[in-house]
Amino acid sequence: MGLQENLQAEQVCSLPLRDPVIVSPHTSIAEVVEAMKTQRLGCAIVVDADSKPIGIFTESQLVRLLAESQSNFGSPVSQVMSHNWPTVKQNAPIVDVLKLMRKHNVRFIIVINEEGQLAGLTGQRSMLEYIADHFPEQVMVQRIGGTPHLHNREGA
Amino acid sequence: MIEEFQDPLANYDPKEYCDPVERSLAEESVLTIQHRPYTTISPETPVRDAIKTLSALDISCLMIEAGGSLVGVFSETDALL
Numbered sequence: 001m002g003l004q005e006n007l008q009a010e011q012v013c014s015l016p017l018r019d020p021v022i023v024s025p026h027t028s029i030a031e032v033v034e035a036m037k038t039q040r041l042g043c044a045i046v047v048d049a050d051s052k053p054i055g056i057f058t059e060s061q062l063v064r065l066l067a068e069s070q071s072n073f074g075s076p077v078s079q080v081m082s083h084n085w086p087t088v089k090q091n092a093p094i095v096d097v098l099k100l101m102r103k104h105n106v107r108f109i110i111v112i113n114e115e116g117q118l119a120g121l122t123g124q125r126s127m128l129e130y131i132a133d134h135f136p137e138q139v140m141v142q143r144i145g146g147t148p149h150l151h152n153r154e155g156a
Numbered sequence: 157m158i159e160e161f162q163d164p165l166a167n168y169d170p171k172e173y174c175d176p177v178e179r180s181l182a183e184e185s186v187l188t189i190q191h192r193p194y195t196t197i198s199p200e201t202p203v204r205d206a207i208k209t210l211s212a213l214d215i216s217c218l219m220i221e222a223g224g225s226l227v228g229v230f231s232e233t234d235a236l237l
Contacts, residue, residue, distance in 0.1 A: 002175035037236060042233060066207045107216075
């Protein structure tokens with residue numbers, strides 16, 4: 001099958017999903033940032049008591065906070081998190097991830113199960129890995145040519 | 157004695173693609189999708205100013221330029237680390 005067909009036929013759960021940084025709304029921004037650093041992820045997902053995602057805190061928001069002189073990193077993350085972040089169901093076609101990233105201009109997409117609970121994190125990095133796996137020959141040639149491997153440093 | 161002519165492309169099999177997405181990903185260069193304009197800073201730019209620039213322009217990375225050459229990238233992730 002071609003890539004286009006695969007993107008429509010394969011489900012999101014077959015992507016290399018990442019274990020997200022999961023925090024509660026009461027977690028301080030400082031603790032959230034520390035967890036993101038430790039897990040080397042560009043975002044943290046805020047969940048409620050039922051493990052349903054209610055918000056997200058990203059490195060873009062961190063940059064905005066750092067740029068403001070009055071930011072209080074002891075505040076709960078719920079005060080600064082983004083609400084209504086796009087989500088995709090585990091059994092949705094992979095192409096939906098691409099559509100959501102494009103529509104909302106975001107790098108991370110939250111993956112949920114049938115009950116609406118957090119199931120994982122996907123996005124730009126997962127899609128890059130998926131596409132690279134589809135072209136193993138070309139990627140190998142490029143790596144032999146001296147292009148360094150991507151460090152595990154950014155996002156999903 | 158005249159050497160027998162050998163077609164250098166005799167063993168060349170043009171790559172076949174399953175669909176247009178595969179073809180464009182494999183054959184189009186980054187030139188077709190590269191983002192311009194981009195913003196540059198110098199290696200001496202204070203981190204605070206780099207962060208303010210990222211925030212003000214709502215972009216995720218800055219090119220670090222020295223002597224007309226690209227010497228690095230400063231991204232949102234660097235602000236995290």
